[in-house]
Structures are given as C-alpha cells and as structure tokens.
Amino acid sequence: MPLFVAQYPIGINSHVEAIILQLEIGSDDVCMLGMYGPGGVGKTTIAKAIYNKILDHFEGSSFLENVRDKSGTFDGIIQLQEILLRETLGMNGQLKVCSESKGAIAKENILRHKKILLILDDVDKLYQIERLIGGFDWLASGSRIIITTRNKHFLQTLRICHSTYEVKELDDHEALELFSMHAFHKNKPEEDYSNLTDQVICYAKGLPLALSIIGSNLHGRSEIEWKSALDKYKMIPDKDIQKVLQVSYQGLDETEQDIFLDLACFFKGIYKDYVVDILNSCNLYPVIGIKNLIDKCLINVDQFNKLWMHDLLQQMGREIVQQESPKIPGLRSRLWCYKDAFEVLTENKGSDNIRGITIISPKLAKLQLKAKCFEKMGNLKFLLVGNVDTCGDLEYLPNGLRVLDWSRFPSSSLPSNFRPHNLLVLDKPQSPVILDKIFEFRRKLEVPQNTKYEDNILMDSHSHRKLSHQIDYSSKIDFSHSLIKPLSTLHAFMMDSIMDYEESYNIIVTGKKIPKWFNHQSIESSISFWIGPKFPTIAVCFVFHLVPLKDSYANNDKYGSIHNDEICWNCHVNIFTNDHTQPLTLQRDFYSMKCDHLWFYSNSHSKFQRFFRNMMQGDRNLVEISCKISWWSSRNKKFAPVIARMGVHAECICHPPNSVIIDDNSDYFENVDDSSDDN
Incomplete structure (x- = not known):
C-alpha cells in the first residue's frame, strides 16, 4: 500500500532516481543502502517516495518508521516486529507476537523465502537492525533494504556490503518553491513579500523542515506580522524545528556536547587544527569528538579544513546554552551576544559557570572595565574581544585561559598575578605587549626581561x-x-x-x-x-x-x-x-x-x-x-x-x-x- 510522502514533494525526484539506480532493482543480489544526513533534511520523505515507486517489484514490503525511538523498549520492538510481519505477509487484520524470540522465528521463515523491500527509518545502532531482521543471511535473493540515519559512521559497522547516499539541503531554487507552496500555495512568492521571502530562504539554508514549518506559520499573515515573526526566529528558534534538530545533540556524550556548543558559540568557520589544539587543552578529546560530530551530520569540514555547521544547528546549540539561565546571562556557560557580554563585564555579574566570552561590537564601542571584572570567572577558558576600546587596567585574568584574543588590549602587560601556563593562543593586534610575560618564553629561550614591542614604528x-x-x-x-x-x-x-x-x-x-x-x-x-x-x-x-x-x-x-x-x-x-x-x-x-x-x-x-x-x-x-x-x-x-x-x-x-x-x-x-x- 503506497505511503503519503509530503504535501509538496519538491526537490526529491533527483534523490529518488539516483538511489533507485544504486539499488539495481533487476539484480538477484541482496542489496542494502544507507541514506544519511542531518535531521530535517528530508531522508524519511525521500525514503517514502522510493518505497512507493519500487514496491511492486517485490513479493512483500514494509516501511518501519522511528526505529531508534521504538527499539528502546521491549514493547517497541514487539510492535515493530508485528508491523514487519503484517506488512510483508500482506495482512490487513491484527497480528500478535507473544515474544521477541517467537517473532524472530516467524520473520526468518518469511525473509528467507520472499523477495522483500524493507525500509528502516531513523536507525543509529546495529542491534536495532539485528533485532528486527536477524542475520543478514536471512534475506532472500533480490531483497532490498534501505536504512535512513543521522550517523554516517554507523553505516560502516554493517556486516553486509552496502552503498551509501548523502542527502543534502535543497538548492535556493528548490527552497524558494517549497517555501512558497507552504506560505502562498503557489510556486513563487507574492511580489510584496519578495524581500521577506529572501530573508526566510537565507535563514533556513535549504532545510526542508524549516521551510515547511515557517512557511505554514506565515501563511495568510500581514507584512508587519512577517517582519515580527522573522525577528523572533532569528533570536528564538521555532520549537518544532528545535525539537527535531536537538535529537542529534541529545545522542552525544558529555564531552561531545561541550565540543558542539563551543563550536556553535565560538569556533564556527575556524580551522580544524586550531580548534583541536584548544579543545585538547580542555581535556575534551577533540580528535575523536569532532569526527563523531561529523559522522552524526552536526558539523562538516570544508576543503580548507575549516569547521562549519548549518546555521539552524548553530542556533539550536546556542538556544541550549540560553536555556541554562534564560534571564541571567552571568549564570550561563557561554556568552556570545554583545548585549549579554557587555552587561556581565560592566556590571561585574560573572560566575564560575562561564566557560567562554566573545564580545565583538557591530561598530567600534567603548567599554569601561573594572579592574577585577573577571575575578568571579575562575573557569573561563576563551576570551575574545574585538572592535571595542576598553578603558582601565586589568588586575586579574583567570589562570585557566586557553585563548586570549583581544584587539586593543588596554594594558601594556598582562596582570602580574596571571600565570599563563595554560594559554595556547594570544592574539593582541593593535596592542602593546611585553613578551617575557607570554608563554614563559623567557624561561624557555632566555628572553631578556622587559623586552617591549610598541606599534609606534616609523x-x-x-x-x-x-x-x-x-x-x-x-x-x-x-x-x-x-x-x-x-x-x-x-x-x-x-x-x-x-x-x-x-x-x-x-x-x-x-x-x-x-x-x-x-x-x-x-x-x-x-x-x-x-x-x-x-x-x-x-x-x-x-x-x-x-x-x-x-x-x-x-x-x-x-x-x-x-x-x-x-x-x-x-x-x-x-x-x-x-x-x-x-x-x-x-x-x-x-x-x-x-x-x-x-x-x-x-x-x-x-x-x-x-x-x-x-x-x-x-x-x-x-x-x-x-x-x-x-x-x-x-x-x-x-x-x-x-x-x-x-x-x-x-x-x-x-x-x-x-x-x-x-x-x-x-x-x-x-x-x-x-x-x-x-x-
């Protein structure tokens, strides 16, 4: 029985055709294909379209949704087994499985003797597949299995030869058409809403989930309501979008979550090696951690070895930090918003919770600092200050700092009680500095004391x-x-x-x-x-x-x-x-x-x-x-x-x-x- 695919199945035909070619439907070999990509990119929608197009080539077929969630409990596994048996047998009535082991026997008898099409949606562990289809040798000749997952590395653990397919975001033309169908019920925007539509396309960055939800939310609303909604989206992500994207974050361990949040708040667009060095000094094991984030489609590395993530994933990460203390910025772990960082620094509202601060003004601004404004921030690791003229000498910096990136640093030297043994990066352009205070250069290379560098060279x-x-x-x-x-x-x-x-x-x-x-x-x-x-x-x-x-x-x-x-x-x-x-x-x-x-x-x-x-x-x-x-x-x-x-x-x-x-x-x-x- 065909499945409902989507209200507006835009941008999926090219994916469907490419995957069907990889499946080699006419071959008698057993074929498995793994489809991977971030949450909300359309993997399930594409899988349903493929299912509808090729199910007639098989003696039995089954589409199992939300495998990861349902396989976490005994009742969920039983339910999935019942759906698999009922659909592959073509039954319309009820079918009860008394136990997982009895269900396995029934499945083996069917899978060995019927050429089936099986789609397992949202899988991230090998045991989830094994508990549903047993051994891969159970599959009859000509059978096809399609798996959708957010975890690319998981596909490498499969014990059967398989192919993979990456699902990427929509291009701008497809994104515009999908959004317009939801927002205007036609394939292009109303002329008066053209500029506002462009803002949505830029914000969603080709993610079908976001385009569909935002388009539906804005349908039938006035221009002033659109403007208000867009301003809100930029500051507060939609809960339905956040819920889907946050699933991948919740599947990370504690160190991987810290790495992801550091990237979202401070290091997006920065060279991978640079970030690895910094996070390694924080005992976050970034080599394997960053690889896992890449495998789970949360971040990517471009051809120049820079780390990137989708804008909505970055917003999701920042919203997680925001919710640590919605009303009091000084109690959050990371500060990147200029207004929040300005308040914490000028009003001395910091705390040991703060792990990193970036305070970069959109235009050159003045910042009056108190001498001990960082004294409450004993766990501060990253301090990034730019486009700000700061006044007043600092008397304290946390010894745990790894990154001190401060243009127009207000002092000619670092505080006398600062011990920079943990400091990995010191960037102070347009600032005088005394080198014998930095990285123990004097101890290591016998630098003469009080060797100063000023920028007043003719x-x-x-x-x-x-x-x-x-x-x-x-x-x-x-x-x-x-x-x-x-x-x-x-x-x-x-x-x-x-x-x-x-x-x-x-x-x-x-x-x-x-x-x-x-x-x-x-x-x-x-x-x-x-x-x-x-x-x-x-x-x-x-x-x-x-x-x-x-x-x-x-x-x-x-x-x-x-x-x-x-x-x-x-x-x-x-x-x-x-x-x-x-x-x-x-x-x-x-x-x-x-x-x-x-x-x-x-x-x-x-x-x-x-x-x-x-x-x-x-x-x-x-x-x-x-x-x-x-x-x-x-x-x-x-x-x-x-x-x-x-x-x-x-x-x-x-x-x-x-x-x-x-x-x-x-x-x-x-x-x-x-x-x-x-x-």
Missing part, C-alpha cells in the same frame, strides 16, 4: 620604495575568493595556530623590530646556520610590512597602520637540514590586517628532534629556514604584504653565511636595515 618613503620591489604580484588573488573571506565568528583577526601539546608557541604582536636575542637576523627571505649533532630548540620571528602598491596614493601612518584597506595573506615556512628535500613546513593565514606585525613561532624540542633525527649527519649540520608569502589579497587594492625581516634564535656552532650574529650587548638595530626606523 616607516619612511625610502623604505617603502625599497620594499615595494619585494612584492610578489604573481601570488596576488582576488579578495572575494572563498579561501580568504574574513572570519565572522571570533573577530576579524582570529587565525589558525600550528601547535602541538608540548610547549609550542605562536604569538602575534604589532610592530617590526626583532629583539636582540634572535642571534640570526636577515633582511632576506632565508637564513642558514650550522648546528651540532643534535637539533636544538629554535624560535623564529618574521616581520610583515604593508607596502603601498604602485600607482596608489595610499599611505600608512607613522605607526605602520592603514585606514583604507584590509590585507590578507598566507605565509609558508620551510626548515631544511643538510639539503634534504623533505622540510618541516609551517604555515599561517593572516586576515584583515591593518598594520605591521611580528609573528613569533617555536615548537617543542622533542618535535624538532623527532622530525630531524634521521637527517642529522655527524657533528656539523647545515640548517636553512626560508619564508614565502604564498598568496595575498588587498580589499581595496592599495597595499601588499612583504616579509621585511626574519630572525632565528638557535644554538649554533659557527657564523652562518647570510645572517648577522649578535651577542647580548650588541646593538643589532644599527646593523640590519634600520633605515626605516626613526627611533
């Missing part, structure tokens, strides 16, 4: 002309390229990190002076030096300067800052030993840069040792470190990035051929390309 026209010859125009790409769209989550400066978990350091500060303790320095793009029989711990520093392009009248100010452009680029660093062809490669992306910056990088001694162990040759080994900007883009085509200088701190055994060796008492800045500095 760059004269002579230096502009000289550096402009270093611009690599061949690596310029269009700013609109998807690879370099400014990140919308953290703040525009948030970047990936290259770190392991054994004292690795990745630091960005404004300015362009390399400190004297970098004993190899060069104005070229590479440095070479000799080391002993073991690879030492090294640190590298690169100075990036923004140079006006030819025929441009743009100028950066005396602080190296620009006001009418944004520059993005990717930097590749290769570390070679003894002319081996396989280097240790590092890379980093820089987004929405507006002034000169230094990038400091170091990794654990053990990592260098492991990588280069088999490349060392006797007591003298040549090391070469080179740096290149692999691509860059200028939003307004006024500036380009160049590598102005580079430095290496390493224990060597003789002077290198292309660097300046400096002892602790020398004045390096009189020796290397200091013509650009006026102080």
